[in-house]
Amino acid sequence: MSARGSTVMHWCVGAAVILVALGVAGRSVAQAPAAPKSSCPLETAQFHPCALPKIKSFKPPRMPDGVPSFQGYWRTQHNGAATDVEPGPGSFAIPATKGIIIDTPDKKIPYRPEALARRNELREHGSLDPQAHCAPSGPPRKNFTNFGWKIVQTPGYVIFLYESMHDYRVIPTDGRKHLPPAIKLWHGDPVGHWEANTLVVDYANGNGRNWIDMSGNFQSEHTHVVERYTLIDPDTIHFEARIEDPTLYTRPWTIAIPFTRNTDEGYYQLEYACHEGERDLQHLAPGEAGEG
Amino acid sequence: MTIETRRSFVVTALTAIVLAVIGGSVGAQQPGREYQAPRAPGGKPSLEGIWQVRNTANDDLQDHAGSLGIAAGLGVIVDPADGSIPYRPEALAKREQNRARRETDDPVAKCYIAGVPRTMYLPHPLQIFQTPEEVVILSEFVHTTRWVPVVPLARIDGYESWIGDSRGRWEGDTLVIETVGFNDSTWFDHSGDYHSDRLKVTERLRRISDDTLSYEAVIDDSQVFTRPWTIRMPLYLHKDRDRLLENECHLYAEDAHESIVGTHPEVKP
Numbered sequence: 001m002s003a004r005g006s007t008v009m010h011w012c013v014g015a016a017v018i019l020v021a022l023g024v025a026g027r028s029v030a031q032a033p034a035a036p037k038s039s040c041p042l043e044t045a046q047f048h049p050c051a052l053p054k055i056k057s058f059k060p061p062r063m064p065d066g067v068p069s070f071q072g073y074w075r076t077q078h079n080g081a082a083t084d085v086e087p088g089p090g091s092f093a094i095p096a097t098k099g100i101i102i103d104t105p106d107k108k109i110p111y112r113p114e115a116l117a118r119r120n121e122l123r124e125h126g127s128l129d130p131q132a133h134c135a136p137s138g139p140p141r142k143n144f145t146n147f148g149w150k151i152v153q154t155p156g157y158v159i160f161l162y163e164s165m166h167d168y169r170v171i172p173t174d175g176r177k178h179l180p181p182a183i184k185l186w187h188g189d190p191v192g193h194w195e196a197n198t199l200v201v202d203y204a205n206g207n208g209r210n211w212i213d214m215s216g217n218f219q220s221e222h223t224h225v226v227e228r229y230t231l232i233d234p235d236t237i238h239f240e241a242r243i244e245d246p247t248l249y250t251r252p253w254t255i256a257i258p259f260t261r262n263t264d265e266g267y268y269q270l271e272y273a274c275h276e277g278e279r280d281l282q283h284l285a286p287g288e289a290g291e292g
Numbered sequence: 293m294t295i296e297t298r299r300s301f302v303v304t305a306l307t308a309i310v311l312a313v314i315g316g317s318v319g320a321q322q323p324g325r326e327y328q329a330p331r332a333p334g335g336k337p338s339l340e341g342i343w344q345v346r347n348t349a350n351d352d353l354q355d356h357a358g359s360l361g362i363a364a365g366l367g368v369i370v371d372p373a374d375g376s377i378p379y380r381p382e383a384l385a386k387r388e389q390n391r392a393r394r395e396t397d398d399p400v401a402k403c404y405i406a407g408v409p410r411t412m413y414l415p416h417p418l419q420i421f422q423t424p425e426e427v428v429i430l431s432e433f434v435h436t437t438r439w440v441p442v443v444p445l446a447r448i449d450g451y452e453s454w455i456g457d458s459r460g461r462w463e464g465d466t467l468v469i470e471t472v473g474f475n476d477s478t479w480f481d482h483s484g485d486y487h488s489d490r491l492k493v494t495e496r497l498r499r500i501s502d503d504t505l506s507y508e509a510v511i512d513d514s515q516v517f518t519r520p521w522t523i524r525m526p527l528y529l530h531k532d533r534d535r536l537l538e539n540e541c542h543l544y545a546e547d548a549h550e551s552i553v554g555t556h557p558e559v560k561p
Contacts, residue, residue: 128553128555133546134542135543135553135554136538136540150439152421152426152428153423154332154422154423155333159421159428159430161428165435167435168430168435168437170419170430170536176534176535183537185537185538186538186540187538189535211554218554266446268439268441269439271454273404273454275403275404276399276405276454276477
């Protein structure tokens, strides 16, 4: 099995361990999601062009202070990006991926040659994947999680609460500046603002060790991400992220995926304790791929 | 009654009235009675802000001298009145064992979620957000998330977790949080005070000044304790911080052992 395969297997085993640990049929993760309601097809190639006019035309529900309301539970439709943001062939237990990059001709990351070589090395070493070590993922990867997430809004803040690894992201929208550059964080430092009905999140201060997916696509501490979240109908968010890093990529590149609203009655997020229950990493060591 | 005794009586009575008036007005000015907290959307008192304790409760909830990894400090137990934890006699041995092995066995030393109530008095800041439907408590320590609905929501039977399954309600200006659904793996402090998976915690949070939250927790676990007991302490507002940073404790531990997570030695620039 390839490194990609073993990483996916890690998550399958991890999820099973969590369900057993909970001792319940964890409804937030085990229940088959209801078919999402969306006014656009969910595959990136069809979704993005369909969503573009709706970004401008849809009138979103609003918070008391007038900003668009994203509040509620959401499911990512990552279209395979959790495994690979680039188009990739399927293999055992891994569906083929069609890619979610919208502005490069081959849907591939425009790596500089030396960065591409490093990516190809990294993807053979799934044990180095920070997510396999229960590290928080910065953007855009956190939005590829197969687990649900919740958006809470208070005046001046948009707060993302992820079921996966109980991660959170607090996005201030009060115009504050980024942290001083010496502070490098696994989470990075997101600061937001509103452009019409779009929440724009500017990400910096990353520690440069996050990967973008399970295939070794990676960032550096110079990576700058601009995320854009826009409702295109009551139950669909268009998510777009522009990733810029002259040390790794020849040009900025952009991804787009949908999130669909989770309206399951009585749903709430359960605990996904990662580091506390982790006992699978040994199976990801180089040379042992696939034995887990 | 003689004039002297009448005078004495009048003086005594006047003194009593004056003392009662002074006492009453002093009482009325106590923080928490007259203080009006700023309001959050929906009209409830705002508990929002970045808060942190300024005590040694994380080291030991009881009065304690200093020792390895433990700073001397006053206890925070207000019930029982003697400030001790009412362990069942047979449960005390495990606490002593935990305490002896605290440097390696404390779940917080292993960078695990600290649980409830300990997350609230870790030496790390936490940030509170609230909407009319929920209160969100985020700790900087291992990005712990507490989500507390204050609207009705059915619990899941048999659920076990590190942080528990919380439900909140407002009693006047006090947020009351009842939490069950715990595992038996967290400790209350670095001194090995522990609980079973039958733990129920009832917390009361009230903003008693712009800069202070009163925090109280009733610990109820008949498997380990002879009766419920209560801790109480203030949490103070951080005025010099506008955001949480992070404390990814276990990753720092990996780095201390020359971790190469996210990198690769052969291709590292």
